[in-house]
Amino acid sequence: MEKRIISFPYIGREYTKLIKRNLEKLGLSIQLPPKTTKKTYNLGVRHSSDMMCFPYKVTLGNFMEALDNGANVLLMYDSLGQCRLKHYHKIQEFTLKNLGYEDFELYGINRKNALKLMKKFSGKSYYQIIKTFYNLIKDIKAHDNKRIWSKEKPNIGIVGEIYSAIDETINQNIEEKIKKYVANPYNAVTISDFLNHNFLPIINRKTKYERQAEKYFNGKLGGHGIENVSHLLELIDRGVNGIIHILPLSCMPETTVEPFINHICQENKTPLLRIPIDENNSEANLETRLETFIELIKVKNGK
Numbered sequence: 001m002e003k004r005i006i007s008f009p010y011i012g013r014e015y016t017k018l019i020k021r022n023l024e025k026l027g028l029s030i031q032l033p034p035k036t037t038k039k040t041y042n043l044g045v046r047h048s049s050d051m052m053c054f055p056y057k058v059t060l061g062n063f064m065e066a067l068d069n070g071a072n073v074l075l076m077y078d079s080l081g082q083c084r085l086k087h088y089h090k091i092q093e094f095t096l097k098n099l100g101y102e103d104f105e106l107y108g109i110n111r112k113n114a115l116k117l118m119k120k121f122s123g124k125s126y127y128q129i130i131k132t133f134y135n136l137i138k139d140i141k142a143h144d145n146k147r148i149w150s151k152e153k154p155n156i157g158i159v160g161e162i163y164s165a166i167d168e169t170i171n172q173n174i175e176e177k178i179k180k181y182v183a184n185p186y187n188a189v190t191i192s193d194f195l196n197h198n199f200l201p202i203i204n205r206k207t208k209y210e211r212q213a214e215k216y217f218n219g220k221l222g223g224h225g226i227e228n229v230s231h232l233l234e235l236i237d238r239g240v241n242g243i244i245h246i247l248p249l250s251c252m253p254e255t256t257v258e259p260f261i262n263h264i265c266q267e268n269k270t271p272l273l274r275i276p277i278d279e280n281n282s283e284a285n286l287e288t289r290l291e292t293f294i295e296l297i298k299v300k301n302g303k
């Protein structure tokens with residue numbers, strides 16, 4: 001392969017920017033796919049089986065547009081977890097080849113191969129690569145630490161599947177919409193948390209909420225199911241005013257935790273709004289549901 005032009009799917013505006021900026025410091029040539037639009041959704045949906053979850057379809061669409069724009073190395077996130085995400089890079093590579101794309105490489109990037117892949121792409125020393133990762137994690141943590149807990153406005157906690165909870169295009173800018181209705185979004189789902197659970201599980205001791213959450217299940221669940229129950233327990237302990245549970249339609253881990261999320265919210269009298277995401281979501285529908293939800297919370301709290 002001549003010059004590597006590396007691309008990866010969007011995963012939240014700010015996170016994507018931070019990943020790109022830090023990887024470029026290794027001398028890599030990074031070219032993001034065109035912004036995710038309806039066209040991206042349509043491309044992904046057309047070439048995926050119906051029951052594939054939405055993140056698969058959107059990232060496939062991102063890859064098709066990235067290749068059309070000259071990228072030749074694609075990186076797909078691989079959590080090495082229990083859920084089907086770990087197979088996505090294989091299925092996507094197979095699909096893209098069947099669609100006639102030829103001169104490209106597609107890698108699932110995970111905690112086990114990240115260093116080696118970066119060495120292969122950049123030729124830099126492991127020391128430089130580790131330093132870059134360290135700076136990236138530092139930037140991500142600084143970004144996540146900007147979240148605030150409001151003393152004046154109702155706090156609306158967001159829990160759910162990571163991609164739909166953090167990517168503004170996928171969730172139709174849900175945090176901005178919550179702000180528009182004069183409430184404070186508090187997104188419990190962050191990349192810092194993902195890194196703690198997936199990259200540094202040995203150093204990070206389990207919180208009391210994580211231990212409580214695990215008791216609802218019969219072992220590992222995949223995705224962020226158990227983490228979300230623990231986020232929910234923590235948010236309720238903090239006095240959250242309402243919870244939004246956001247998930248791609250047909251997401252296995254989030255569907256599995258649904259009854260527990262319902263039960264915990266009911267028991268604690270915490271209002272809950274569930275938002276399933278797919279290519280048919282309408283912005284007007286989301287706005288109406290959000291506005292009603294937040295108004296009811298304000299009435300409940302006498303504000």
Ligand code: SF4
Nearest residue numbers: 053083085223251252
């Ligand atoms: S966590 Fe849910 S949405 Fe994400 S890959 Fe797994 S099933 Fe799909």
